[in-house]
Amino acid sequence: MDFSPLTDALASKSYGKIADICDELMLKAAAELEGTPFEEEWPFAIHLLAHFYVNDINGARFLWKSIPSAVKERQPEVVAAWKIGQRLWTRDYAAVHEAIRSFDWTPQTQPLVAAFSEVYTKRIFQLLLSAYSTIGIQDTALFLGMNEDDATSYVLQQGWVADPASRMLTVKKQPVATEQKLDPSKLQRLTEYVFHLEH
Template sequence: MDFSSLTDALSSQNYAKIPDICETLMLQVAAQGIAFQDDWPYAIHLLGHIYVNDINSARFLWKTIPVAIKESRPEVTAAWKIGQNLWTRDYAGVHDAIHEFNWSPEAHCIVAAFSELYTKRMFDLLVSAYSTISIQDAALFLGMNEDDATNYVLQHGWIVDANSRMLTVKRQAVAAEQKLDPSKLQRLTEYVFHLEH
């Protein structure tokens, strides 16, 4: 099997393409009637789905992986552990699953990129959901110790109350409304009129 397109995506850090590349390769193998080889990159394939936040596809892939592969390749199981925690919304568990396994060099790159992306997603979630949050809870969501989490949010303009150990969230600036150009409105009106008549 030629995995050069997958290798290229990994080396160029184009992790969002990994699921499509793997699915295409799977279809090619199936079309040729060839049984899947033991060298199929199941861990990378799972991590690709996880990276693009397609947990349903990751679950489906996990169910199709032979038991012998699951038992003989701990990295495949470790990748799925991240997916399980995402599925159950165990935010701290996602971070634990990322950090508790010694990933191969290929997987380490995508896991590190996902970890950074996931931390940003969690930060954005905190910004949209909270006006204040405890340092302890913020650290859980961000997968950091309390000092690192505090420093991280302070860099984004949050305020810390050392006495209560609470953080005040700084809301992101809302984009200013764009004014509608009257000529564009006129063209739109004419277009809709044309469609109706």
């Protein structure tokens, strides 16, 4: 099995492409190696994590169901990756970070786990941004998977305001960039009006 497209994507940190690459390689392997078990060498942990990276929980669930139980029993990293998926599925935001930290990832998988952790923290931050106007420091730390000092520092860099006395954070909403659409008929009328004024 030629894993070079996957190896190249991992080396270039093109994590957003890995789920599709793995899906295509798996279909190819299933067709080419019909009747031959290829699952033992398949990078299931990376494949699962790549689906999490692009926020494709359903794709990860279907992949998990297709993994032979013998592989799940022999590859603890695959099970550890799926623990992240279970937390994502139940929207247990704080437990996602816990699942990431609770396993000693292999050198091949670790960079993808770190990249997922970073992108996941940004997604949760956006969720907090849209859902709260004020939130406690402790809750923010739980959601972001950080200690309270790091979480406070992280959100203060985004313009939030901390009240040490109440241990509350005031969320600073990001300005929404609205795109002005130009109505051609209004532009035509304006042109005619300006022309009329000048003549």
